[in-house]
Amino acid sequence: MVDLSYFCEIHENVCAVSIMGCEDDLRKLAVVAVLFVFMICSYLWSQEEDLIKIDATISPRRLSKGNEGKVVLKFRVKEGITINPQPSFTIELSSSEELVFSKNFFTASDFEIEILEEEGKEYLVFTNQIEIPFSVSDEAVKGMHALEGTVKYFAFSKAENWCLKTTSLFTASFYTR
Numbered sequence: 001m002v003d004l005s006y007f008c009e010i011h012e013n014v015c016a017v018s019i020m021g022c023e024d025d026l027r028k029l030a031v032v033a034v035l036f037v038f039m040i041c042s043y044l045w046s047q048e049e050d051l052i053k054i055d056a057t058i059s060p061r062r063l064s065k066g067n068e069g070k071v072v073l074k075f076r077v078k079e080g081i082t083i084n085p086q087p088s089f090t091i092e093l094s095s096s097e098e099l100v101f102s103k104n105f106f107t108a109s110d111f112e113i114e115i116l117e118e119e120g121k122e123y124l125v126f127t128n129q130i131e132i133p134f135s136v137s138d139e140a141v142k143g144m145h146a147l148e149g150t151v152k153y154f155a156f157s158k159a160e161n162w163c164l165k166t167t168s169l170f171t172a173s174f175y176t177r
Contacts (some may be wrong), residue, residue, distance in 0.1 A: 007124060049165075051078045051155045056172040063098075063136045063176050070123035070133050071147065071172060075079065075126035084154040085115050085161070091132070094148040096174050098140040106132060123156070140176040147172045 012147040042090045063069055073091070077083060089108040093101055108115075114125040 004046055024061070028108075038141050050083060050168045051081050051166060052083065052151060052168045053078075053152065054151060054168055054170040056147075056149065057137045058168040058172045058174040061174055062171075063140075063174055065138050065140050065176070067135055067136045067175075068130045068133065069099075069136065073130040073132070073170065075130070077126060080157055080159050082121070082156045084125075084156055084157070085122050085124050088152075089113075089154075089163075090152045091130070092150045092152065093132070096145070096147055098137055099147060100137050101132065101134045123154070136166075136176060142177055144175050147174065 035123040057072045057075075059070050059072055060067075071093075083089060085108050088104050091107075092105040095104065108124055111130045113121050113130070114127065116125050117123075149170050149172075152165075153166050153167075153172070154163055156163045
């Protein structure tokens, strides 16, 4: 008769090593799956349509040290959406070494944006562009730059009866000489 105990012992060791290898593979697969789901969610969130489209420009586009200019913002609100003036509608500007503003955030009242009332609810009307004055720093570095900003607001949908606090980003490029 043949003694199979030696072969059974080898088989058990091989199975144990295989199972440990599988656990590592399962952990790697789980990490990859979580990363994949995160990437898909990030992509879908980035594709979400803004409720406000912001066209931002800097005038004049070419600036010299000590000059004055303005950031020009034009707003297009998605159809069926209104923007509530309260809580506050704010425009925040990222810090810039090249441009000097009177302050780093502004509200609707700073620009005298028209407010209309319909059925007891107030909303902002963006018929005119918004202009934010600035001066160019004496220490401005020559070259192309970008000014980034964020608009924080409360949007309301009368048809779907919801209100949402959200933000929209904008960027405007300029050149200093």
